[in-house]
Amino acid sequence: MEDLKPAPFNLQERAIFRRLLGIMIPSDPEMALPCANDPLILEDCMTSLGRDAPAIRIIVSELGRSGFLDLPDDQAEERAMAMLSENRAKVQVLSRVVAAAYYRDDRVMLAYGREPRPPFPKGHTLVQGDWTLLDVVKQRNPFWRHDHEA
Amino acid sequence: MSRHEMVDVLIIGAGASGAAVAWSLTDTRMRILCLEQGDWVKSSDLPANGRDWEARRYTDFDIHPNRRARPADYPINEDNSVMKVANFNGVGGGTILWTAHFPRMHPSDFRVRSLDGVADDWPISYWDLEPYFEQNDRFIGVSGLPGDPGVPPRHPPMPPLPLGRTGTLYAKTMNRLGWHWWPSDSAIASTEYDGRAKCINLGHCTPGCAQGAKASADITYWPAALRAGVELRTQCRVREITLNAQGMANGAIYFDADGKEHFQPAEMVILACNGIGTPRLLLNSASARFPRGLANSSDLVGRNLMLHPWPQIRGHVEEELDGDRGPMNVIWSKEFYETDRARGFVRGYTMQFGRTTGLVNEAITSAAAGILPWGRDHHKTYRGLVNRRLIIGIACEDLPEEHNRVTLDPELKDSHGIPAPRIDYTISENTARMMEHGIARATEVLEAAGARNIYTSRTLLNSPGHLLGTCRMGNDPERSVVNAWGRSHDVRNLFIVDGSIWVTSGGVNPTSTIQALALYIADQMKRRLANLFDDD
Numbered sequence: 145m146e147d148l149k150p151a152p153f154n155l156q157e158r159a160i161f162r163r164l165l166g167i168m169i170p171s172d173p174e175m176a177l178p179c180a181n182d183p184l185i186l187e188d189c190m191t192s193l194g195r196d197a198p199a200i201r202i203i204v205s206e207l208g209r210s211g212f213l214d215l216p217d218d219q220a221e222e223r224a225m226a227m228l229s230e231n232r233a234k235v236q237v238l239s240r241v242v243a244a245a246y247y248r249d250d251r252v253m254l255a256y257g258r259e260p261r262p263p264f265p266k267g268h269t270l271v272q273g274d275w276t277l278l279d280v281v282k283q284r285n286p287f288w289r290h291d292h293e294a
Numbered sequence: 295m296s297r298h299e300m301v302d303v304l305i306i307g308a309g310a311s312g313a314a315v316a317w318s319l320t321d322t323r324m325r326i327l328c329l330e331q332g333d334w335v336k337s338s339d340l341p342a343n344g345r346d347w348e349a350r351r352y353t354d355f356d357i358h359p360n361r362r363a364r365p366a367d368y369p370i371n372e373d374n375s376v377m378k379v380a381n382f383n384g385v386g387g388g389t390i391l392w393t394a395h396f397p398r399m400h401p402s403d404f405r406v407r408s409l410d411g412v413a414d415d416w417p418i419s420y421w422d423l424e425p426y427f428e429q430n431d432r433f434i435g436v437s438g439l440p441g442d443p444g445v446p447p448r449h450p451p452m453p454p455l456p457l458g459r460t461g462t463l464y465a466k467t468m469n470r471l472g473w474h475w476w477p478s479d480s481a482i483a484s485t486e487y488d489g490r491a492k493c494i495n496l497g498h499c500t501p502g503c504a505q506g507a508k509a510s511a512d513i514t515y516w517p518a519a520l521r522a523g524v525e526l527r528t529q530c531r532v533r534e535i536t537l538n539a540q541g542m543a544n545g546a547i548y549f550d551a552d553g554k555e556h557f558q559p560a561e562m563v564i565l566a567c568n569g570i571g572t573p574r575l576l577l578n579s580a581s582a583r584f585p586r587g588l589a590n591s592s593d594l595v596g597r598n599l600m601l602h603p604w605p606q607i608r609g610h611v612e613e614e615l616d617g618d619r620g621p622m623n624v625i626w627s628k629e630f631y632e633t634d635r636a637r638g639f640v641r642g643y644t645m646q647f648g649r650t651t652g653l654v655n656e657a658i659t660s661a662a663a664g665i666l667p668w669g670r671d672h673h674k675t676y677r678g679l680v681n682r683r684l685i686i687g688i689a690c691e692d693l694p695e696e697h698n699r700v701t702l703d704p705e706l707k708d709s710h711g712i713p714a715p716r717i718d719y720t721i722s723e724n725t726a727r728m729m730e731h732g733i734a735r736a737t738e739v740l741e742a743a744g745a746r747n748i749y750t751s752r753t754l755l756n757s758p759g760h761l762l763g764t765c766r767m768g769n770d771p772e773r774s775v776v777n778a779w780g781r782s783h784d785v786r787n788l789f790i791v792d793g794s795i796w797v798t799s800g801g802v803n804p805t806s807t808i809q810a811l812a813l814y815i816a817d818q819m820k821r822r823l824a825n826l827f828d829d830d
Contacts, residue, residue, distance in 0.1 A: 172673040192346065194353060195363075221669070228668050236662050243657035244349035256653060256680060264342040264504035267494030268619035273457025277465040281475060284443040289632040291401035291409070291419060 151197075153190065153204070160204045160212055162186055167224040168238075169246055175255045180246050188245040199237040203227070295547070295555045301327040301525075304546060304560030306532050306575065308332075309387015310805050311792040311812035312566030313515035314430070318816035320522035322823065327558065328524060329548055331531040332366035332384030334512065340502035347501065348654035355501040357382070357391045357759070366529070368708035370570065371716035377601045379717065380759030381568060385528060386512035388568065389805065393499050393622045394481040394508045396436050397644060398427050399800035399807045401446060402632060403691070406798050410633050410640040412724070413693045416797045417769050417778035418814070420446070426810035426817070431479075434509035434809075435487040438479035444628030445476075452484045455493065458616040460684070461624040464647045467743040473629040478646065480623045481509035481805070497618040498651045530556075533712050535563055535579040535588055535788070542827070543788045549710045562787040562826070566812070569599065569761030569794040573700045574715040576765070589765075589782040594775050596701055598694035598763040600799040603721050605690075605729050605752045607736035608663070609745025610682045617681035618652040630735060631801055639727040643801040645736060646687040656680050665747045684745055688732030690725055691801040694763050721753075760804050765794040777830060779818035780811075786827040791815050 153161060162181045169180035178185060193200055212223055228235055246252060250260035259266075302324035305312050316328055341347035341355050356362040357380040360369055366383040382391040401420035406413050424446075431450060438450030454477035457465060461477070468475040482499065483492045493507040506513055520526060529551035536557070538544040545559040565572045573596040579588035587595050627645040630637075650656065656679055660666035666675050703716040721729070733750050740748050768774025771783035776795050782788040791812040793804055800807070819826060 168668040169672050170670060175673065177673060192349065225669055239661045240352055240658050244654050247653035247657055248345050262342060262344050262347055263496035267496050270456045270458045270495045270616060270620035273459065273462035275457065277469055280469055282441060284474065286443045288400055288445050289402040291405040
């Protein structure tokens with residue numbers, strides 16, 4: 145099914161969303177991980193909002209009404225974190241959108257040891273594991289209940 | 295309204311049961327037509343082909359139809375239910391969006407009244423179905439290991455899926471606790487099977503298998519049924535089953551993809567629309583003869599809905615495990631399946647031990663659980679979670695209660711204006727106690743495995759939702775909708791083969807038993823062809 149095409153975010157909405165993403169997932173120098181408002185990730189987020197666009201727009205509007213863009217960094221962070229700790233249903237939608245775009249970014253996947261590709265057609269390798277662990281279970285007598293037992 | 299040529303058998307629904315019954319009835323050389331409201335799903339359209347595969351589990355491949363909202367989906371009013379519905383509308387039905395866990399119900403599940411004094415016995419036994427379980431396992435291809443002391447003998451035709459790192463940790467832990475475990479039966483090809491390629495570990499199997507290793511009905515029964523001459527008409531949504539002057543079913547009215555109405559005449563009608571769709575259609579087929587809904591003289595159409603409460607208990611360990619690099623299915627435990635009244639409830643549950651999903655899903659679910667923070671500590675915490683999750687599902691037996699039911703919503707309608715279903719569902723006291731027992735045992739397992747961050751989702755959106763019990767089978771027409779071989783007590787050329795005819799739910803995933811039951815009913819029909827519509 146084609147997702148409904150939402151109206152594009154205006155410049156202010158986009159700026160609020162960008163600042164929010166930067167607070168939600170900052171960069172990580174230790175693993176060379178980008179920030180979630182990295183241009184590529186932000187663009188992926190914006191283009192994949194789909195049916196979630198109205199919910200995200202509500203969050204962005206609420207932040208906008210609180211003067212989010214004009215706050216100094218520490219207060220903006222405080223405001224965003226407060227919002228993220230409230231509004232659970234809306235935050236879950238936001239989390240889904242942000243995580244989906246962030247954790248499929250090439251740089252992020254590579255940092256976590258994953259090839260940046262879809263699962264098909266290459267798939268993955270799964271080791272057999274230790275089947276000798278089953279030996280002790282094989283020693284058990286059948287214990288399923290017969291249907292004539294009281 | 296267009297009128298089509300008469301067929302001998304009209305099957306409604308092309309999912310797990312509709313596909314199996316269509317294939318089986320081809321022996322009869324009857325003219326068989328199946329109407330399906332959805333369409334074929336091309337393997338190239340499945341999420342595993344794209345980088346957005348995890349995100350699509352929350353959009354067009356979500357197991358929850360209200361969220362998925364494809365054109366083939368109909369809305370369901372779930373406002374008065376603590377659990378949500380899982381389904382898929384298309385060729386293959388729910389087997390498209392399915393983990394392919396393939397346990398069978400146990401012998402005791404068919405005798406709960408006799409053994410434990412609750413609910414009702416089924417009119418058939420495990421042993422009546424046993425040959426059909428075996429036939430189904432061979433036909434679709436099941437991977438597993440014979441010799442499990444926790445279940446009756448069975449003979450999976452392929453070796454089990456690998457334990458992997460995750461399964462090895464579970465197995466060590468269960469051995470330490472002295473509790474039963476066994477590799478899960480899975481309808482996933484662990485070797486090449488009947489022209490299908492083997493599993494290459496694409497990850498979570500639920501949103502479809504692009505490799506074709508998962509035995510969904512569209513690539514197992516349907517190709518064989520079509521080769522044998524069955525006609526499958528897709529994007530055809532049935533509005534109503536119609537009756538002749540003698541009160542026998544004589545066909546169905548449906549809408550095609552363009553919204554045009556058609557009448558399809560038939561000598562007999564078989565419903566395979568699942569535990570929500572079948573009662574919905576019967577209730578929408580009310581008439582002067584059946585004012586409460588077709589085949590509903592018992593007033594049991596829609597009642598006794600069972601949704602299989604399925605808490606999930608999760609935790610994270612220090613060592614890196616398989617993550618999403620393999621099918622969800624790993625091992626099961628039948629340690630607590632059979633009744634032990636000392637536990638404070640009757641009946642029991644299967645513990646199902648899973649691998650997890652990918653990077654995206656780890657972030658989403660852990661954030662939702664409050665384990666993964668946003669902000670400065672996000673990365674540090676995430677590094678300790680990814681590929682380290684254990685997850686145990688508690689597959690609780692759900693007993694039938696008449697107030698748990700499907701009715702027609704007075705206002706909600708689908709895209710064709712057909713009244714949509716409403717479900718009313720609560721979890722019984724017995725099941726609630728069973729859930730808490732299972733959660734406590736699973737927590738013990740996770741603690742013994744060294745897990746931290748242990749948390750429980752008692753009911754969650756992306757969890758079954760199996761759809762059972764709303765047109766139950768039985769010998770007494772006042773206490774059941776269909777007889778012991780799936781024929782309506784009220785309308786003698788109307789049959790039901792899906793999960794709605796279940797009397798109780800067992801504590802297992804239902805697809806294996808749904809398909810065995812459909813094959814059993816098809817065989818019963820074939821044995822009675824000369825007098826199929828006679829009185830019992």
